[in-house]
Amino acid sequence: MIRQIELRNFRNYETLSLAVDAECNLFIGNNGQGKTNLLEAIFFTSMLRSFRTARMAELKKIGSRGFYIGTKAVAGTGLARWYEIDYNNNGRRISIDGKVSPRSSDLVRNFRTVAFLPDDIGIVTGNSGLRRRFVDMFLSITDPHYLVSLHHYLSALQMRNAVLKDSRADMGLIAAYEPIMAKAAAYVADCRREYAARLALEIGTLLEGFYNVSSGFSVRYRSDTEGGIEAWHNKLAAERRKDRLRGFTGFGLQLDDFDFILNDKLLRHYGSTGQCRLISLVMKMANVNILAAEAQGNKDKIIVLVDDVTGELDDATRQAFYRVIGQAGQLFFTFTSLPGDDYFRHAAVFQVNNGEITPVSSSNQVNNG
Amino acid sequence: MNGAEYPEALEELIELLKSLPGIGRRSAERLALALLQWPPEKLAVFGDLMRELPVRITFCPECGNLAADGGLCPICRAPSRDRSVICVVEQATQIINIEKSGLYHGLYHVLGGKLAPLEGKNPADLNLETLPRRIDAGPVGELVLALSSDVEGRATAAYIAGMLAGKGLRITRLASGLPAGSDISYADPETLAAAFSGRIVL
Numbered sequence: 001m002i003r004q005i006e007l008r009n010f011r012n013y014e015t016l017s018l019a020v021d022a023e024c025n026l027f028i029g030n031n032g033q034g035k036t037n038l039l040e041a042i043f044f045t046s047m048l049r050s051f052r053t054a055r056m057a058e059l060k061k062i063g064s065r066g067f068y069i070g071t072k073a074v075a076g077t078g079l080a081r082w083y084e085i086d087y088n089n090n091g092r093r094i095s096i097d098g099k100v101s102p103r104s105s106d107l108v109r110n111f112r113t114v115a116f117l118p119d120d121i122g123i124v125t126g127n128s129g130l131r132r133r134f135v136d137m138f139l140s141i142t143d144p145h146y147l148v149s150l151h152h153y154l155s156a157l158q159m160r161n162a163v164l165k166d167s168r169a170d171m172g173l174i175a176a177y178e179p180i181m182a183k184a185a186a187y188v189a190d191c192r193r194e195y196a197a198r199l200a201l202e203i204g205t206l207l208e209g210f211y212n213v214s215s216g217f218s219v220r221y222r223s224d225t226e227g228g229i230e231a232w233h234n235k236l237a238a239e240r241r242k243d244r245l246r247g248f249t250g251f252g253l254q255l256d257d258f259d260f261i262l263n264d265k266l267l268r269h270y271g272s273t274g275q276c277r278l279i280s281l282v283m284k285m286a287n288v289n290i291l292a293a294e295a296q297g298n299k300d301k302i303i304v305l306v307d308d309v310t311g312e313l314d315d316a317t318r319q320a321f322y323r324v325i326g327q328a329g330q331l332f333f334t335f336t337s338l339p340g341d342d343y344f345r346h347a348a349v350f351q352v353n354n355g356e357i358t359p360v361s362s363s364n365q366v367n368n369g
Numbered sequence: 370m371n372g373a374e375y376p377e378a379l380e381e382l383i384e385l386l387k388s389l390p391g392i393g394r395r396s397a398e399r400l401a402l403a404l405l406q407w408p409p410e411k412l413a414v415f416g417d418l419m420r421e422l423p424v425r426i427t428f429c430p431e432c433g434n435l436a437a438d439g440g441l442c443p444i445c446r447a448p449s450r451d452r453s454v455i456c457v458v459e460q461a462t463q464i465i466n467i468e469k470s471g472l473y474h475g476l477y478h479v480l481g482g483k484l485a486p487l488e489g490k491n492p493a494d495l496n497l498e499t500l501p502r503r504i505d506a507g508p509v510g511e512l513v514l515a516l517s518s519d520v521e522g523r524a525t526a527a528y529i530a531g532m533l534a535g536k537g538l539r540i541t542r543l544a545s546g547l548p549a550g551s552d553i554s555y556a557d558p559e560t561l562a563a564a565f566s567g568r569i570v571l
Contacts, residue, residue: 103557144558155520162486173492176484176528180520 001300001330004072009064011037012355022348027334029352035334039305045071045083046111048104056087076300083107105144112141112291115305120280125268128257138287139191146191153184153253161248174240182232185253189223196221196258202286210320220259224251285324292327304328433479433496435461451475456513459483483525504536514542
């Protein structure tokens with residue numbers, strides 16, 4: 001559980017020192033005050049990535065040279081540790097309890113974060129890159145070897161593509177990247193296939209819980225190579241000549257997709273906005289369920305961030321949503337005004353106003369104007 | 370010259386030192402001022418060594434290792450070395466590391482880097498041309514690829530193996546896994562994964 005958050009030059013926060021001691025935390029404020037930025041900082045601590053951008057330069061306060069995020073978190077043993085990230089032009093420095101750590105996995109394995117965001121619908125309706133990103137982020141926190149393999153594959157792919165730019169490139173040089181790609185791709189594809197099946201199962205169960213009928217929901221993993229290392233090897237060798245004509249690798253993990261199918265209809269083409277929004281929400285709920293099942297009762301590391309997404313939900317769905325995210329060790333919500341829901345009776349409330357956050361002792365002090 | 374500048378000769382020396390790896394302006398200044406403190410005879414020896422460096426230190430025409438005065442390197446010259454094995458390394462400095470292990474008695478071949486197409490480093494930029502010739506000329510039965518285990522090193526190894534396929538050579542690469550004499554608790558997941566996939570029967 002997070003106990004303290006310190007920010008310097010992060011988005012619109014010049015300096016922030018925020019003590020947190022509740023399981024459930026509400027951040028109330030008008031648009032553009034920095035509510036989402038705070039969730040982004042928490043997310044960044046646990047994933048070393050933003051949920052909004054891949055460009056680090058966007059995260060620092062405009063006019064500053066870099067940003068700092070410090071987080072004090074308590075594990076199940078009651079021991080508090082400081083996790084710090086310093087980001088500037090020279091790169092990033094991660095330290096745990098003041099000791100510099102070279103490996104991002106040291107930080108990432110201490111948190112299991114799921115963020116519910118207004119843009120989540122894009123995972124269902126948007127381009128395949130958003131779906132791969134969603135899957136990659138989740139599998140990276142649950143399986144460190146997945147991230148390593150994906151990284152190997154993408155580096156080798158980038159180099160193979162650089163070689164392919166020359167239409168007379170040496171076939172042997174193109175082939176040199178293929179053993180690395182085949183080995184990594186077989187592992188990543190296996191994980192993605194397994195996850196698609198697990199996701200379908202979890203989403204199906206959740207939907208059946210809402211509507212008491214068989215959901216008719218499935219996830220189809222689309223990859224153009226089936227089989228293990230050998231199959232990838234053969235495919236890469238078979239496509240080599242064609243790839244050289246094309247000037248790039250024309251198939252592979254970088255083009256994988258996940259089809260979300262409801263009652264035999266592909267959601268991104270035939271689903272209503274309501275259906276797509278619901279599925280995008282349930283998909284992340286499924287991730288919470290998977291993390292909770294893996295944690296085997298030790299929910300301390302699981303953090304759920306909810307950025308203004310509960311407003312449109314009907315009552316039954318909202319109650320189910322609260323039940324699922326209740327499996328997390330700690331929750332952070334943002335709202336533009338204090339919700340009347342009984343669920344938040346014991347929540348700690350904070351007012352966010354232009355890059356400053358102040359605790360509010362009782363709900364009637366919240367300034368909604 | 371105004372008061373905020375060093376004399377021109379010193380300034381030039383600082384600029385030269387600054388071009389060395391890992392040396393910034395401040396360090397270059399410190400080094401230059403330290404040189405200024407040296408007695409003239411020491412500086413003269415230093416200067417002579419600098420001047421003669423490109424003549425006295427050359428690359429072995431056989432393997433690419435560091436050598437002296439345009440001749441073969443001591444390893445290629447030594448009659449005691451096993452000429453049936455060639456160990457391929459990226460840099461000449463790595464030969465010294467391997468020699469310190471005392472386990473290897475064959476010859477070497479220095480590539481001068483590894484394939485890095487994103488930085489424009491292609492096979493033509495590596496010392497690869499003489500390798501097939503060396504293999505054809507001698508009694509070489511095994512090629513050991515002692516290259517980095519990162520993506521570039523692995524691709525370079527695969528490229529060389531492909532290039533020399535059909536020569537009837539035994540081509541091996543070094544094992545990767547746990548560092549010798551280390552506690553398994555401190556191994557990172559990637560190293561452990563390599564160690565697991567390379568485990569051997571007792």
